Amino acid sequence: MTKHLIGHAPSRRSVLKGMGAGLVAASAFPGYTWAQSSAPIKLGFQLHRTGIGAAYGRWYERTAQAALKVLNDGGGINGRPVEIVFEDDATDPKRGAEVVEKLASQAGCDAIFGPLFSHVVIGSAPRAGELKIPYLVCSEGYHVASGMLNRWTLQPGITDVRAQVSSMAPWVMQNLGKKVTMVYPDYAFGYDHRDFFTEAVKAQGGEVIAQIAIPPTETSFTRYLPQIPAETEVLYHVMVGPAVLTFVKELGDFYGSGARPQIFGFIDSLEAVDTATPGLEFLEGTHFWEGHNRVKQADASEAETFYRAAVGVDDNGASVSDAKDVSTYAHMFSCWETLFIIKQGMEAAGYQGPADRQKFVEAIEAMTAFEAGNDHPQGAKMFNGKTHQVFGHQFISKVEGGKLIRVHQTAIEDGMYPDAVDYTTQSF
Amino acid sequence: MGFGPFLLLALMESAVTAATLALTAVGLSLVFGVMRVVNVAHGEFFMLGAVAAWFITNFIGGPPWFAFLMALALAPLAVAAIAALADRLILKRLDYEPEATIVATIGLLYIFQQAALSFYGPQAMPVEPPFNFRIQLPWFGYSAYKLSVILLAALVLIGVWLFLTRSKAGLVMRATQVDRETAQAFGIDTDRVYAAVFALGAGLAAIAAVLIVPIAQAHYLMGHDPLLLAFITVIVGGLGSLRGTVIAAILIGLSDGLIAFFWSPTLAKILATLLVAMVLVFRPQGLFGARTT
The missing domain is CATH 3.40.50.2300 (Response regulator)
Incomplete structure (x- = not known):
């Protein structure tokens, strides 16, 4: 059938016919808007x-x-x-x-x-x-x-990110330390972290003493870790991409059982990764930002339970059908x-x-x-x-017994900042 | 951290890179040396090795060391079998024409990559290392498994060298490399040799991948970087020269690691590429390659 069409331009008659049919069809269904x-x-x-x-x-x-x-x-x-x-x-x-x-x-x-x-x-x-x-x-x-x-x-x-980091900076300064080294991905998202956390730390009387940017496609991280100054009190890490597990593991290997700073990470570094993965034991006692608590907390609301069940996530934040399939709970x-x-x-x-x-x-x-x-x-x-x-x-959680337990919740106002734009005055 | 410990850590990291790079590059070099095929899909054999290791360890279960050993034994075999099949079905039918095989292996690259995406998925998944022992030095800790990778890679390379120089199969391969037609005249089935060499090359990439996968997770796009570095290594070392490839792998792995450590990873890549350009201009046969006509 289609073979016959090849090489033939539609004739004027067939075009007119088609247009006619279209007109008839359009007028035959006046209830289209309904x-x-x-x-x-x-x-x-x-x-x-x-x-x-x-x-x-x-x-x-x-x-x-x-x-x-x-x-x-x-x-x-x-x-x-x-x-x-x-x-x-x-x-x-x-x-x-x-x-x-x-x-x-x-x-x-x-x-x-x-x-x-x-x-x-x-x-x-x-x-x-x-x-x-x-x-x-x-x-x-x-x-x-x-x-x-x-x-x-x-x-x-x-x-x-600006609101997230500025609302949490006071807690980090008061509870973990004032001299911060930041490790973040080398693109827009990472720069938001760099700029606004640095600013928030300064406002709290702290100091960011080193900023280490890592390309998000990187697969090996040990080479970046010696850049962390020894006097660092808080290591702030946020990483994305397929190699996040390698990043956290290599961080663990690097510090080993030796002295290490307090570690405050964005859960992004561990999204979709099981906190109980072998090699991550060193995370015990470290802190994480979570946009939404992966592990169901003791005071979870009814809505929380409803949402978890609807999406198919168990109390540990993994898929109900596969405990190894950990969700990106803090963001999704x-x-x-x-x-x-x-x-x-x-x-x-x-x-x-x-x-x-x-x-x-x-x-x-x-x-x-x-x-x-x-x-x-x-x-x-x-x-x-x-x-x-x-x-x-925003929530700050601590790894206790391999699980993320919430230790702090910010108020909504903590993260607010002056408007930089009024989109409503722009034309559509 | 003082300069001494810093250098030590940089050396250890670079040695791991060099070890896996040597394995991957030797595979690529072998295929080029014997078959004159520029295998653009080599990185995908690396990726397939890692993905196969994930499937095998997940399927077998049991203690991590056992699952890992099974993966180390089976994944390269599976990848080698796929490579042999690709050789028989595609490369042989193209009569190993250099231009045609380049295009064919580019096609294979995409087929393997998309197959992995379809059957394995887009996410990076970890394989548990056989042991989780950590060496604690006064300045930093280091994964003992990573150090064992260097040792294992060295053992495999020695094995390949012994195989090529001491075994009859190795002799046949070398004979085919030197002169295919004369080898045929002496009754060597060069088709079988080619299939075996292609399988061996892919298998070596797969072994490198199985060794690396407990450190970096299996991911369908992971074949890109090893391919690039392996090509750089093979060009610098001299296409088809195994000794040159191993030496170049150590040179590039170490310099890449050290430069990345002390300056930046991007600079390391720039310098490695510059080195390739220099070698191509001043010594096109590679540092250790024999000048062929």
Whole structure:
């Protein structure tokens, strides 16, 4: 059949016929706008399924799927069912922009959410702005609140690094030590850590005595460790990528049973890694930032229990079907919460279709606070519509008996800083 | 940390790099020397070795040392079998044309990489080291397993050298390397020799990977760096010269490690690439390669 078509340009008659048929079809269904409002709402998910963010991608997909089920079981958005189209960006900025394009133009999504890695977000957000599609990122980077991105890009599901580190710095200074050496990944996300933790430490009367940047694609870390000055009181580490386990293991080997500074790490260095892995015994007594406590704490809320069960995570933070498959628990709540904010925003805006995208963004900008509950299992948050950034509680945990036990919780206000931008004054 | 301990740590780290690099590069050099095939997929055989080790240790279970030994024995065999099959199915049919084999091995690179992504997945997964003993020096601690990697790699290299110089199979390989047609005239089945050499080269990369996988996790993109370093080593050492390859591996592994330690890893890569350029300009046959016509 198709063979006959090759080499034949469509004749004028067939083109006219086709156009006629199209016209007839369009006029035969005048109820199209009505039909659309009961059609599913399509959300695009920009997923790090492969590349250096794959560990996160695996769990972000599961979390989004679980949230989607809860959302649809509860009646969807405005009574309409919701679909999520997942598209892999290989944790690559160039591919990220293509994925945004594909989700917006080809898949016809109403909004896009989900990317984590800051270089991917920075590479993709301009395209979302050009296509005028709401782009809700889960990336922690300060690039949203700094004013670097655009009115279509929002971060309502997770606190940014600037707020995270400045809210925890006082505790670190008071409890661990004042002379800090920082080890961080050598790209945007790491620079947020470097800049804002250094600043926060200074404000507390402490000092960052060395800053060691490591490329996120690095596979061997021992060579960097001798750069840690001997007088370091607190070693601050944050690492990402497929080799995080190697990083932590080599850190353990390096200090061995000898003298070592206090260690304060971002759980990023251990996301998707079991704290009970052989070779990590040295982590006992060290501290970690957690955006959400991986190990179910004694005072866990009902919402926490509900969320854990829905996503399929056990009390240790691993998959219920495979205890070796440890989740990226400290970050993945952001996908869940962002989906419910999309619901809230679309319902407030009376969202019907892509023509209402602007109203949807304005509806989110009008939000100020989220209450803890099933929609927000990580806890209550405050949202700044001008900077498009949310602020929540941060947790500091200590490794005790191989498990992460919470020892401190920051107040939401601890992380707040003056606005650097007012996106609401920018045009769409 | 004082300069002495710093240097010691740098030397130990570099020695581990050099040891695994020597294994990988010798495999690449052997394949080029005997078959005249530039195997661009060599890094993927390395990756397959690591992934196979993960599957084997997970499947066998039991004490880590036992699972690791089984992986060390079985993973290279599995990878060698895949390589032999690739040789029979693809390279042989291309008559080992240099240009065609380069393109074919580039194709293999992608096939192996995507196969690993499909069947193994995108995440990095660890293999438990056979033992977790740590050597505690006054200035720093060091994993005893890493030191044992140097020893094991040296043993394997000695084994390869003995095999090539003392065994009949090694003699046949060397004969084929010197002159394929004459070897054929003497009744040597060069097709079988080629398959065996390709398998041996891949197997060596796989052994290097099994040794390294308890330190760095198995990941589908891990073949890239070893390939690059192995090519640099083989070019510097002289294509097809085993002695040159081993010496170049030690030279590059140590200098790469030391420069990365005292200055930066990027500078180490720049200098290694510069070295390759210099060698290609002033001594195209490599430091130890024989000038061929």
